[in-house]
Amino acid sequence: MKEIKKLDEVDIKILQLLRENARITVKEMSTQLNLSTTPVFERIKKLEQAGIIDHYTAVINHELLGQKFTAFAHISFKDHSKELINEFEDRILALPEVLECHYVTGAADFIIKIRLRDMEEYKEFVTDKLFGIPNIARIESFLSLDVKRGRNKKLNI
Numbered sequence: 001m002k003e004i005k006k007l008d009e010v011d012i013k014i015l016q017l018l019r020e021n022a023r024i025t026v027k028e029m030s031t032q033l034n035l036s037t038t039p040v041f042e043r044i045k046k047l048e049q050a051g052i053i054d055h056y057t058a059v060i061n062h063e064l065l066g067q068k069f070t071a072f073a074h075i076s077f078k079d080h081s082k083e084l085i086n087e088f089e090d091r092i093l094a095l096p097e098v099l100e101c102h103y104v105t106g107a108a109d110f111i112i113k114i115r116l117r118d119m120e121e122y123k124e125f126v127t128d129k130l131f132g133i134p135n136i137a138r139i140e141s142f143l144s145l146d147v148k149r150g151r152n153k154k155l156n157i
Helices: 009-020 026-033 037-049 082-093 119-132
Strands: 069-077 098-103 110-116 136-143
Touching: 009 026, 009 037, 026 037, 069 082, 069 119, 082 098, 082 110, 110 119, 119 136
Parallel strands: none
Antiparallel strands: 069 110, 069 136, 098 110
16 A cells, blocks of 8 residues: 555545545546546545545445434443454444444443344344343443435545
C-alpha cells in the first residue's frame, strides 16, 4: 500500500463523488471535475492503493427485504482478556443479523447494530445467539425508532 502525502482539492472532490455514488463512471467524474479521464483514473487508483478508498459497496434497503427492525445492543464483558475479545468479535461478525460491531469506551465494551424483521426475531436473536456467546455479563438494548442519513454531506478532511 502506497502512502499519499497529502490530499488536494481534486482528490477530495473525487472521494465526495464516489461517496455520493460509487457507480459513477470515470467519464462522468471527469466531466464534473473538468479534467480528462486519465488523471481522474490515476488518482482513483492511487487512492485505492493507499487504502483511502477501502472498498466499494452497495447500500441495501433492509426495509424492502422485510427487515424493518433495527436494534443496537450494548454488550458488557465479565473478563476483558484479548483472547476473549477476539473470540467475541469473530463469533458476533459471523452472525448475519449483525451489520456493525464497535469496540467502544464507556459503560459497554461493544455496541452491535442488528437488523431483523421484528421484536420477536430480536428476542430469538438475543436468547438463541447472544446468550450462547461466553463471557457476556450484560446486554442492554436500544431500539431505533427512525433513521436519517446525511448522504450528500461534505467530507470533513
